[in-house]
Amino acid sequence: MQATTDYLEQNKARFLSELMDLLRIPSVSADSKYKGDVLRTAEALKQRLIEAGADKVELCPTKGFPILYGEKIINPALPTVLVYGHYDVQPPDPLHLWDSPAFEPVIKKTELHPDGAIFARGACDDKGQMYMHLKAFEAMMRTNTLPCNVKFMIEGEEEVGSDNLGPFVEANAQKLAADVILISDTSMIANDVPSITTGLRGLSYLEVEVTGPNRDLHSGVYGGAVANPINTLCKMIASLHDENGMITIPNFYDKVAELTAAEREAMNQAPFNLDKYKAHLDIADVAGEKGYTTLERASVRPTLDCNGIWGGYIGEGAKTVLPSKAYAKISMRLVPHQVSAEITELFKSHFEKIAPASVKVAVRPHHGGEPVVTPTEGIEYQAAALAYEKTFSKTPIPQREGGSIPIVALFERVLGIKTVLMGFGLNEDAIHSPNEHYGLFNYYKGIETIPYFYQYYTELKTK
Ligand code: BES
Numbered sequence: 001m002q003a004t005t006d007y008l009e010q011n012k013a014r015f016l017s018e019l020m021d022l023l024r025i026p027s028v029s030a031d032s033k034y035k036g037d038v039l040r041t042a043e044a045l046k047q048r049l050i051e052a053g054a055d056k057v058e059l060c061p062t063k064g065f066p067i068l069y070g071e072k073i074i075n076p077a078l079p080t081v082l083v084y085g086h087y088d089v090q091p092p093d094p095l096h097l098w099d100s101p102a103f104e105p106v107i108k109k110t111e112l113h114p115d116g117a118i119f120a121r122g123a124c125d126d127k128g129q130m131y132m133h134l135k136a137f138e139a140m141m142r143t144n145t146l147p148c149n150v151k152f153m154i155e156g157e158e159e160v161g162s163d164n165l166g167p168f169v170e171a172n173a174q175k176l177a178a179d180v181i182l183i184s185d186t187s188m189i190a191n192d193v194p195s196i197t198t199g200l201r202g203l204s205y206l207e208v209e210v211t212g213p214n215r216d217l218h219s220g221v222y223g224g225a226v227a228n229p230i231n232t233l234c235k236m237i238a239s240l241h242d243e244n245g246m247i248t249i250p251n252f253y254d255k256v257a258e259l260t261a262a263e264r265e266a267m268n269q270a271p272f273n274l275d276k277y278k279a280h281l282d283i284a285d286v287a288g289e290k291g292y293t294t295l296e297r298a299s300v301r302p303t304l305d306c307n308g309i310w311g312g313y314i315g316e317g318a319k320t321v322l323p324s325k326a327y328a329k330i331s332m333r334l335v336p337h338q339v340s341a342e343i344t345e346l347f348k349s350h351f352e353k354i355a356p357a358s359v360k361v362a363v364r365p366h367h368g369g370e371p372v373v374t375p376t377e378g379i380e381y382q383a384a385a386l387a388y389e390k391t392f393s394k395t396p397i398p399q400r401e402g403g404s405i406p407i408v409a410l411f412e413r414v415l416g417i418k419t420v421l422m423g424f425g426l427n428e429d430a431i432h433s434p435n436e437h438y439g440l441f442n443y444y445k446g447i448e449t450i451p452y453f454y455q456y457y458t459e460l461k462t463k
């Protein structure tokens with residue numbers, strides 16, 4: 001695959017400017033005011049996929065945003081790689097915390113990215129990582145080195161729960177038939193410590209509403225005599241963890257797969273510097289479940305977090321009010337073998353039970369997804385490991401991660417296909433945060449490494 005590496009070398013500037021153009025379109029799937037921009041992104045990407053050399057390129061309509069499909073079948077007898085990614089991005093808020101506008105990409109050097117990084121919403125998650133696959137494909141096409149068949153499925157609703165992807169996959173199982181799914185939408189340990197993601201957490205996401213009196217009240221006239229739903233909600237949320245950082249919902253841990261001592265030892269051998277971790281986040285100490293390391297807490301243990309909380313008066317100055325309602329958004333990250341719908345139900349019944357008679361509560365489930373663990377034996381992992389060894393000159397470390405890509409479990413269930421997670425982002429790249437960025441090193445290294453995966457996978461599969 002020296003040919004594709006040479007091709008990359010000759011086309012670096014264009015590969016970068018194309019990504020910057022893509023990052024200028026604010027494809028925020030969560031907010032309807034960006035609807036036209038999300039659609040424009042899909043159209044732009046469709047053109048890029050056609051130019052790269054794919055056949056049968058189409059935007060498949062769904063109830064929500066379209067799914068981009070394209071393929072190159074060079075020989076039906078050869079293996080097929082199905083590439084998945086997403087072109088939608090998280091909302092850029094809070095805007096005032098960005099050093100430069102979220103949709104005006106700029107390149108700046110950072111401590112971890114001395115060669116420069118592109119700063120923009122979606123730079124890493126997932127436009128930058130997804131676009132590497134189009135460019136790697138282009139490189140293989142132009143150098144006549146594509147060793148197998150490839151299919152692309154790029155969706156526009158990942159950041160809002162992929163509601164329409166499941167039905168699409170079920171209805172198009174034949175069209176999507178493949179031997180392996182390849183995704184770059186996760187992290188690696190460091191630029192000089194390549195790793196392959198071998199697990200993702202599941203998710204239960206819900207919203208709660210606590211109602212006290214039937215209207216906002218004067219906090220002097222009624223304060224002290226009527227339940228304040230904000231006070232009550234805070235107390236209820238606080239009660240969901242005990243003093244050891246464990247979640248107090250009955251039966252929450254029933255199905256949690258505990259790691260063996262050997263597995264724990266292996267995972268804690270991965271390079272990790274707690275002082276650097278704390279310094280990067282500007283925190284004096286970490287927090288979490290007693291008896292587990294930071295690496296374990298952030299990947300193989302389940303969590304419960306309040307993602308947002310609101311109610312009452314938040315405008316300028318003071319308003320003495322005892323609000324009628326308080327709200328919160330709650331996420332729970334799940335690990336094998338917890339089941340999203342079951343955990344949502346456990347939360348709901350517990351939360352309703354702990355509510356005092358002075359308030360009413362409503363729990364509204366949002367989206368969810370199941371956890372996954374991908375095998376380290378098997379030619380899928382082996383091919384990926386060989387590819388990293390080739391381009392990093394180092395053996396990658398298998399690493400389970402804390403984020404969620406709910407569709408991975410569904411691919412396995414519906415299509416019966418295993419996924420390889422070749423993520424090239426860093427945890428420090430600030431995905432979902434202000435100043436999200438993606439290293440130029442990572443972008444180019446991904447484009448360099450992907451063709452080797454195709455080559456080794458085809459060799460191992462056809463041998
Ligand atoms: N790419 C992330 C998931 C991720 C990030 C996995 C880093 C591993 C490491 C993905 O776009 C994402 O943000 N997923 C959501 C879940 C979804 C249902 C909204 C998440 O994890 O919050």
Ligand code: MN
Nearest residue numbers: 125126158185
């Ligand atoms: Mn993503």
Ligand code: MN
Nearest residue numbers: 090125159432
């Ligand atoms: Mn994301």
